[in-house]
């Protein structure tokens with residue numbers, strides 16, 4: 001993982017229009033071959049589960065494969081952008097409504113900015129207004145990945161991302177780490193399999209991007225980046241991975257998918273591999289996170305990307321031994337921080353926090369005297 005540049009976007013991203021026949025081929029193959037990898041109806045129809053009435057899979061597949069849904073949802077890349085990154089992350093950082101998130105990422109990333117990514121891409125950039133909020137997430141992801149996974153003894157770092165969307169993080173990673181990485185994108189949603197290949201070859205022209213659906217061999221000596229459906233990965237994969245990633249993706253899958261991918265990460269990764277996950281635990285998927293006990297959790301915390309209360313980024317290192325008890329403590333701390341009361345900010349709330357609601361009411365009249373006492377206690381008074 002060599003730091004070859006600090007600019008995460010080098011080419012202007014333009015919209016891409018899908019070829020209906022190529023898209024249909026991927027969709028038809030999914031219907032024929034995906035089996036248990038078939039994505040949840042949410043990803044087939046691009047709707048929240050509460051908006052999907054039918055539970056009949058063949059009915060859902062018929063609808064998802066129709067020309068009408070294609071035109072509405074899949075016909076060009078921009079149409080799906082909000083689905084991949086979420087509404088608020090799809091906003092340009094120059095938009096007024098994006099300001100709170102930009103400030104939040106800024107206060108988090110500027111403090112150390114160990115790779116200089118905030119400074120180069122935002123603070124001192126003349127092109128910052130072209131970035132989306134999602135790109136600030138990429139600055140954070142790459143800072144974490146480099147910090148935890150950089151190994152000076154390794155020439156090429158192999159990265160496996162499940163559910164990489166249109167290639168947001170892969171693009172940024174190739175721009176920062178160049179050919180010192182090899183990147184495999186595994187997905188089971190036709191629209192992601194289709195556009196990630198097209199997008200990455202358009203914005204990273206200097207890297208070799210292969211795809212199962214273009215008839216390319218899954219041979220990472222021929223490609224820097226390869227896009228493959230989940231249902232062929234196990235059979236065709238020959239690589240061992242140094243880094244495994246899933247961001248904003250397991251949160252929308254079923255239990256069997258998540259169990260499968262966690263086991264897959266374990267099986268195809270090297271010893272001491274780094275596993276980086278960032279998912280809401282209080283959104284669509286509410287089941288169990290069955291991490292192998294020999295994954296040692298190094299980090300578990302909400303970040304500026306967290307759009308729900310329980311939405312940690314997590315870093316694990318694949319190790320030997322049983323880390324379940326230590327990992328549970330990091331989970332407990334994460335949950336404690338979520339449920340800890342907000343710091344008391346007003347005079348009334350300080351009294352309530354110190355002495356309870358009743359005392360606050362009773363003492364309501366003696367406000368001026370109490371104010372002096374509290375100011376003195378907090379070191380502001382003389």
Ligand SMILES: C[S@@+](CC[C@H](N)C(=O)[O-])C[C@H]1O[C@@H](n2cnc3c(N)ncnc32)[C@H](O)[C@@H]1O
Nearest residue numbers: 039084163164165168187188189192247248249
């Ligand atoms: C919300 S997008 C996140 C994209 C990307 N990780 C990012 O943060 O920009 C969710 C991703 O998970 C993928 N996905 C959904 N269900 C999946 C499944 N069962 N197996 C593999 N990938 C899946 C989608 O195709 C998409 O790429």
